[in-house]
Amino acid sequence: MFAFNLPFFFLFFSTITTTIQPYKATDRVFLNCGSNSNSNSNSESDKRWEGDEHSKFVPSNINTTSFSSVPDDADSSIDDLPYSTARFFNTTPFTYTFPVSSQGPKFLRLHFYPTLYIHRNAYDDLNTERSFFSVSSNGYSLLTNFSAFFAAAFLAKTHSSAGINIPHVPRVVKEFLIYVKDTQILNVTFTPSRNSLAFINGIEIVSVPENLYFKDKGLKYVGTNNGPVIDSNTALENIYRLNMGREQISVKDDTGMYRSWDQDNNYVHGAATGLTTTYHSPIMYTKETPSYTAPELVYQTQRSMGNQSDKHNLTWILPVDSGFYYLLRLHFCNIIPQYTKEGDVSFRIFINNQTVEQEADVFHWTQGSGYPVYKDYIVFVNDTEGRRSIQDLWLAMHPNPSHEESGDAYLNGLEVFKLSINNSVAGPNPEPSFTTTPTVSPNPVLGFWTTPTVKGNKQQTPYVVIIVGIAEALVFLSFLAFIVFKRRRQAKHYSAANDRSSARCRRLSLKEVKAATDEFNDSFVIGKGGFGKVYKGCMNKATTIVAIKRLDSSSRQGFQEFRTEIEMLSKLRHVQLVSLIGYCDDEGEMILVYDYMAHGTLREHLYSTSKPPMSWKKRLDICIGVAKGLHYLHSDGKRAIIHGDVKSTNILLDENWVAKLSDFGLSKLCSEDQSKKHVSTGVKGSVGYIDPEYCWTQQLTKKSDVYSFGVVLFEVLCARPVIDAGLRDEQVNLAEWGKACHRKGTLIEIIDPKLSGEIAPGCLRKFGDVASKCLHEEGSERPAMEEVVWRLEFALQLQEDAEKVDGPKTTDKNQELSFII
Structure with a gap:
């Protein structure tokens, strides 16, 4: 039983009665665009939609700057209001002007139904797939080069994955909060992109209580002590x-x-x-x-x-x-x-x-x-x-x-x-992609990925160059994406636990990880990388030795890399790839657990180390193994992968000196479509290993991995850092220096001194050829990894043949020059 005094009773009673008192909006505008009549909504009976044909909100030249239309074949599950008509705008901006009763925050909702519309003055229907436009309001940029068709495709896909029944081409509602100042006018301007049309089905304006979202003093900033305030100079877009x-x-x-x-x-x-x-x-x-x-x-x-x-x-x-x-x-x-x-x-x-x-x-x-x-x-x-x-x-x-x-x-x-930042909340359009991101539902209806919100698709993805003739390409994308949809229907979000392939990668509790590392004792640390510290630990009652990588709060890597590593490695199994045993994300941690590699990284055995030098044949075997691992990643037609960060510290060696590629945090899925064999992305990677062509174009390709591997080949041969600022200018960058020496026939002068007398002349020539070809400035001229594998195997055969005849022998300068000539 509750015990309360009389004042509390009145408070209790008042709070009960307020639950049935909805907010009374002072401004309620429901504009049915393209219509010439007023109608009540069937599903929302208190909404009265006003046709914009003769409305006070439109300019006087409405008939010359716009035209109305109706869907060619509307989906019966779509509400009639406001989706049974649309207004299209020609090449000039078109502005609706809404007087409001008072200043203050207003919800602005824009309704879009992207489908085929009847063109009253032409034989062809209006195809909203080709409609791109921008929307602004009271000085704020709300949408830029927006495609309602793309947004609807995303909405259909993600709702389908959630088991929600929606039409094949859903409606899209974009919701914004605009603070109307003392002018008491809310303008909404539609600007078609070049060679395109803009359209809108409905516009809502509803006033909002002054202090519900604006001027809130109870804000707490994440990761900082201060940040933006939400006041009359801020616009907001509802995302979820x-x-x-x-x-x-x-x-x-x-x-x-x-x-x-x-x-x-x-x-x-x-x-x-x-x-x-x-x-x-x-x-x-x-x-x-x-x-x-x-x-x-x-x-x-x-x-x-x-x-x-x-x-x-x-x-x-x-x-x-x-x-x-x-x-x-x-x-x-x-x-x-x-x-x-x-x-x-x-x-x-x-x-x-x-x-x-x-x-x-x-x-x-x-x-x-x-x-x-x-x-x-x-x-x-x-x-x-x-x-x-x-x-x-x-x-x-x-x-x-x-x-x-x-x-x-x-x-x-x-x-x-x-x-809003700089008076804009506009994000880029969704990007057509074969790559299904693991964080969202990867079962598309029309070949894209995104996440919807309550008001349609409020989430957008990276920038894409829009081409008017994209509709035909979308048909092809749709077909391929439908195959993905059928194959991966059950997945909802990014989660290794939800992916069928993740049965080989289990989720670990923080308690298990702490027990394996003695509460992350520094004495267990065996290395440190871009992600954070790496610990050596024991699991399964000390029967299994593992390597445990824990995110450092100061690391520049984070959720994206953590997510990608799990997504990639939980699906991949190959002798030349490190095995991911499990992961932990309890209490905000991001921890990855791998098979323990007894001999550490390749770099540890090349330079700046007290470890004994590796023989040339062992180095060759390691290079061949890495090449095979990359070939495996590149050759799977359905899910080819670009590693994105090939370097000597990401090549691990197990107790049998078998080389294994690791660190897939920057990896990307790659299309096998001949027209798109790259992934557009901001340049990431390690200095000295990054493909110059990738830097120029910001397009990551399989040949970017080939370039990085070429750097590793010279690193293995010369046993020196890939960037050494203490050397003469022409020698600072190992890739450039190695290519120059190969052209001049002087590779013998820069090889690891510890290899003296070990490398057969034919093997050195072939090895130098492979490394230099991998480092060609133009990616199209670099060999595929399959070719790299057999060329390196041929180099190894030349080495073994020479040893059978004469024993190991290194070329001198004149011998190498004779091979080049």
């Missing part, structure tokens, strides 16, 4: 609005602002989906969390960790555009009966691997069960590839270790907004 644990909440069940709340199922990471709970009592709103904040249905349902809390984090992965700040609003309300007081449940909250709450206790924040509260966090998502691209935004929870008796964590709702 999720109802945790239960069904979608439609706009008619919102609190008067017509927001839709999507299911979170498609964003929960891995198998640790937790428990879902439902609360049947009224929600008791407060002054701090008024009744319009979120519907009761958001706070009456939740996703909690339950009995899985000792094994995993509860994690959501949210792909977003990089290069922007994001507002994350987390909605909480305790609805679990066994928790009744402060201290019963306490948990940690992580955003992008950074702790934002050490002891989140909803009872500490509220008056008790049934009372809602929200917390706001702002995080910046970096441009890790040197340009705007898709990046994962991680939200995770785990019970506070100091409160193990509670062992739980939960979340009721989540809203994510992109904040």
Whole structure:
């Protein structure tokens, strides 16, 4: 039983009654574009859509700068309003002007239905696949060179993977928050791209309570002490609005602002989906969390960790555009009966691997069960590839270790907004790709990948050059993508645990990893790389020796590399590739566990080492092994892989001196399509090994790996760093110096002195030929790895033949010159 005094009773009563009082918007505009009549919505009965044909919101020259149209064959599952008509704009900008009753924040929603439309003055239909345009409002750039067709393709794909039934070509709703100032005018301008048309089906404008999203003083910044404020000079785009644990909440069940709340199922990471709970009592709103904040249905349902809390984090992965700040609003309300007081449940909250709450206790924040509260966090998502691209935004929870008796964590709702930078929230269009990203659902309908939101596709991917004639190419892409869809239908997000191939790579608990490394004792450290420290550990009751790589908080690598490494290695098994045993992502950690390589890296045996020198034949065997590993990666037609970071420290040697390629954090899937054998990406890699052509074009190809391998060949031959600033200018870069010596026939002068008397003349000539061919400036002139393998094997045969006849013998300068001439 609750015990309360009289004032509390009145507070309780008032909060009950406010739950049935929706927000009364002072501005409510529903414009049905392309229509000449007014109609009520069937599914949203209080919406009255006004046709724009004779509206006060359009310019007087509407008939010369635009025209209306109707779908050629509308999907019966699509609402008539506002999708049964559309307005198309010609080559000039077209502006809708909306007077509003007062200044303040307004929701601006743009409705698009990209399908074939009837052209009243031509024989051909209007194809929205070829429609690209920009949208601005009150000085903010909202969309740039936007394709509603691409966005709809992404939406269809990701909803299909989540098991949601939607039309083949879905509608798209883009939602923005614009603060209208004292002019009390909201302008929306559509600007067609060159040789293209713009179109729109419907426009909504709904006022928002002044302090619901703007001027919030309770912001907490992630990874920094300060950041942007959300005020009248900020525009926002809604990216996600999720109802945790239960069904979608439609706009008619919102609190008067017509927001839709999507299911979170498609964003929960891995198998640790937790428990879902439902609360049947009224929600008791407060002054701090008024009744319009979120519907009761958001706070009456939740996703909690339950009995899985000792094994995993509860994690959501949210792909977003990089290069922007994001507002994350987390909605909480305790609805679990066994928790009744402060201290019963306490948990940690992580955003992008950074702790934002050490002891989140909803009872500490509220008056008790049934009372809602929200917390706001702002995080910046970096441009890790040197340009705007898709990046994962991680939200995770785990019970506070100091409160193990509670062992739980939960979340009721989540809203994510992109904040404007330089008056823009516009991101790039989705990029057609054969590469299915592991962080999102890889079963496309039309051959693309992205993540949808409650308002259609709010997520966009890296920049793409738009060509008007892209429609024919899309048909081909669609067919190929459908094959991928059939093959990988069950996958939802990035998760090695969800991938069938990941049966060979298991998820480890942090407890297991700590036990294997004696709580990450420094005495267990055997190396340090770009990712972080590498520990030698023992698992399976000390019967298995492993190498454990743990992310360093100061590392420039992070989620992308961690994700890619698991995605790649969980699918690959080859004698020349290092084996991934498992991974751990508990409590914000990112840890990878591999087979232990007893002889360490190749570089450790070449220079700056006290280890005994390797023989020439052993070096040749190692080079051949690495070449075979790269050939394996490059030759799988369905999932060819570009390693992206071939270097001597990423070549490991096991107890039998078998070479194994490692570190797949920069790897990329590569298309076998003849027209696209590269991956466009910001330049990444290791100085001295990076393909110059890759630097110029920012297009990573298999031949980029070939170039890097050519550098390794000269590194093996000469046993010196690939960049040595202490040498003369022409000798600083080993690749350039090695090629120059090969051209002049003087390789003998720069080989490792420890190899004196070991290399047969024919073998040295052939080895130098292979290395130089790999380092050709033009990638098209470099050999494929298959050719590299047999050329190196031929070099080894020449070495063995020479040893059978004369024993090992090294060429002198004159002998080598004779081979070149």
